[in-house]
Amino acid sequence: MIEDFKGFLAVYVENWSDWGPQIYEAVWVTIQLTIASFSLALVLGLLLALGKLSRIGFLRGFCTAYIEVARGIPALAILFLLYFGLVPLGIVFDAFTAGAIGLGMSAAGYIAEVFRAGIQAIHKGQREAALAVGMTPLMTFRYIILPQAIRIILPPMLNMAIILLKDTSICSLISTDELMLRAKDLAMMSFLPMHLFLLAGAIYFCLSWPLSLITRRVETMMQRGRRQTFGG
Amino acid sequence: MMEVGLAGPLLQVEDIHKSFGELEVLKGVDMTLDRGHKTAIVGPSGCGKSTMLRCINYMERPTSGHIHLDGELFGETRSGDRYTPMNEKELARQRAHVGMVFQGFYLWPHLNARDNVAIGPMKVRGLGKAEANELAEAMLEKVHMSHKIDEFPERLSGGQQQRVAIARALAQQPKLMLFDEPTSALDPELIGEVLNVILELAEEGRSMVLVTHEIRFAREVADHVIFLHDGVIVEEGPPKQVIDKPQHERLRAFLRQIVEH
Ligand SMILES: Nc1ncnc2c1ncn2[C@@H]1O[C@H](COP(=O)(O)OP(=O)(O)O)[C@@H](O)[C@H]1O
Numbered sequence: 033m034i035e036d037f038k039g040f041l042a043v044y045v046e047n048w049s050d051w052g053p054q055i056y057e058a059v060w061v062t063i064q065l066t067i068a069s070f071s072l073a074l075v076l077g078l079l080l081a082l083g084k085l086s087r088i089g090f091l092r093g094f095c096t097a098y099i100e101v102a103r104g105i106p107a108l109a110i111l112f113l114l115y116f117g118l119v120p121l122g123i124v125f126d127a128f129t130a131g132a133i134g135l136g137m138s139a140a141g142y143i144a145e146v147f148r149a150g151i152q153a154i155h156k157g158q159r160e161a162a163l164a165v166g167m168t169p170l171m172t173f174r175y176i177i178l179p180q181a182i183r184i185i186l187p188p189m190l191n192m193a194i195i196l197l198k199d200t201s202i203c204s205l206i207s208t209d210e211l212m213l214r215a216k217d218l219a220m221m222s223f224l225p226m227h228l229f230l231l232a233g234a235i236y237f238c239l240s241w242p243l244s245l246i247t248r249r250v251e252t253m254m255q256r257g258r259r260q261t262f263g264g
Numbered sequence: 265m266m267e268v269g270l271a272g273p274l275l276q277v278e279d280i281h282k283s284f285g286e287l288e289v290l291k292g293v294d295m296t297l298d299r300g301h302k303t304a305i306v307g308p309s310g311c312g313k314s315t316m317l318r319c320i321n322y323m324e325r326p327t328s329g330h331i332h333l334d335g336e337l338f339g340e341t342r343s344g345d346r347y348t349p350m351n352e353k354e355l356a357r358q359r360a361h362v363g364m365v366f367q368g369f370y371l372w373p374h375l376n377a378r379d380n381v382a383i384g385p386m387k388v389r390g391l392g393k394a395e396a397n398e399l400a401e402a403m404l405e406k407v408h409m410s411h412k413i414d415e416f417p418e419r420l421s422g423g424q425q426q427r428v429a430i431a432r433a434l435a436q437q438p439k440l441m442l443f444d445e446p447t448s449a450l451d452p453e454l455i456g457e458v459l460n461v462i463l464e465l466a467e468e469g470r471s472m473v474l475v476t477h478e479i480r481f482a483r484e485v486a487d488h489v490i491f492l493h494d495g496v497i498v499e500e501g502p503p504k505q506v507i508d509k510p511q512h513e514r515l516r517a518f519l520r521q522i523v524e525h
């Protein structure tokens with residue numbers, strides 16, 4: 033049994049000079065893909081949330097519809113659409129760009145709802161008190177609402193980042209050269225699928241685990257942190 | 265353009281109506297407030313007191329009617345006899361002249377007492393940090409809160425929070441102060457400290473409109489009392505008249521109920 037395990041590990045050692053650099057490169061792509069799609073989702077999500085909360089009817093309608101649609105269709109469908117579906121129109125994205133935009137557009141739907149819930153959790157008296165001292169709506173949002181909403185938003189937002197990190201693996205299906213695709217290619221070439229998919233799984237875990245720990249830390253910090261004043 | 269300037273009244277409320285959907289809450293309210301004067305608005309819960317106060321600084325846009333502050337049309341611009349609502353930016357500039365104190369305090373929980381007071385002058389009037397802090401310290405001293413200047417709202421009692429909220433409004437250096445039941449959310453033993461601060465401000469000659477259920481306090485501090493009922497002013501006059509010799513049965517019933525309380 034122990035010998036079997038040693039033998040199993042030895043395979044990694046044997047192949048590491050071949051796999052190591054390739055895996056390392058692919059992990060880097062996965063990280064970049066996560067950062068790019070998450071950044072896009074944050075910006076788009078905030079705009080969608082503000083749009084959904086706005087008083088302008090058509091803007092509210094558009095943003096609400098976007099959020100519902102983005103949450104209702106699989107990210108993979110968006111990826112295929114961007115990567116394959118737009119080619120007849122002469123719009124061609126490379127696999128990384130299509131992956132980052134597709135995942136970002138899809139996650140934006142969820143992130144918009146996180147922002148919206150966070151903003152709406154702030155009692156309306158907070159906003160009125162700011163308007164009453166003569167702040168414009170923009171100042172009110174920037175100095176009063178957002179700093180409070182961030183505290184509510186941060187834990188679910190970190191959760192979204194973890195989900196997105198793992199979801200980058202579906203970009204392998206549009207041939208983005210990230211960790212999952214590289215693991216699959218190496219597995220097929222080496223006939224060692226168990227080794228390679230276990231390795232890929234372990235790497236995803238090592239990337240997301242620290243994020244989970246941070247999320248939990250932030251959650252307890254927020255709970256201990258300052259709550260709404262009376263009247264909230 | 266009518267030039268009223270220092271000569272005319274500070275505040276003129278002109279035939280204000282306000283409806284929320286089908287519900288007509290204010291049905292034509294007029295009032296005039298001279299500089300340095302204090303008007304108390306009393307009336308049963310739900311009669312439109314808050315709505316009236318909130319129309320004065322356009323926290324609610326009146327359905328019809330007009331507000332003039334210091335001779336200037338508030339919340340609207342006028343050309344000929346056409347009135348156009350102001351945009352939010354112009355409105356903000358005007359609101360900066362009116363301090364408002366809420367029943368629920370609404371201090372900003374992410375800022376300490378000093379910053380709660382200083383942030384308005386900094387962002388709205390563009391004061392430097394040092395200058396704004398100095399102003400905040402002076403205003404907090406006025407409400408006897410200097411000892412809690414670094415505390416966050418959650419570590420303050422209700423009465424202390426309300427006093428910081430008053431300091432925040434004072435830092436606007438407002439022409440007019442609006443108080444909406446400033447002590448209604450407080451435990452009885454904390455009411456006095458807030459009323460004392462308001463009384464001190466009144467004695468400084470500040471102009472204020474005050475919604476309150478503290479009838480004794482209203483009599484002491486106000487020079488004019490308005491009894492609002494169902495969105496109309498039923499009776500008004502000097503406190504000695506309105507509170508001590510009420511004419512209308514509804515006002516008598518209201519005062520009886522308050523005293524029993
Ligand atoms: N934003 C609003 N939307 C709908 N109804 C409102 C709104 N604000 C106040 N009202 C209604 O207007 C009436 C008067 O409210 P308010 O002015 O707060 O009364 P008061 O301060 O005298 O207790 C109440 O019936 C209340 O439900």
Ligand SMILES: [Mg+2]
Pocket residue numbers: 313314315444445
């Ligand atoms: Mg009220």
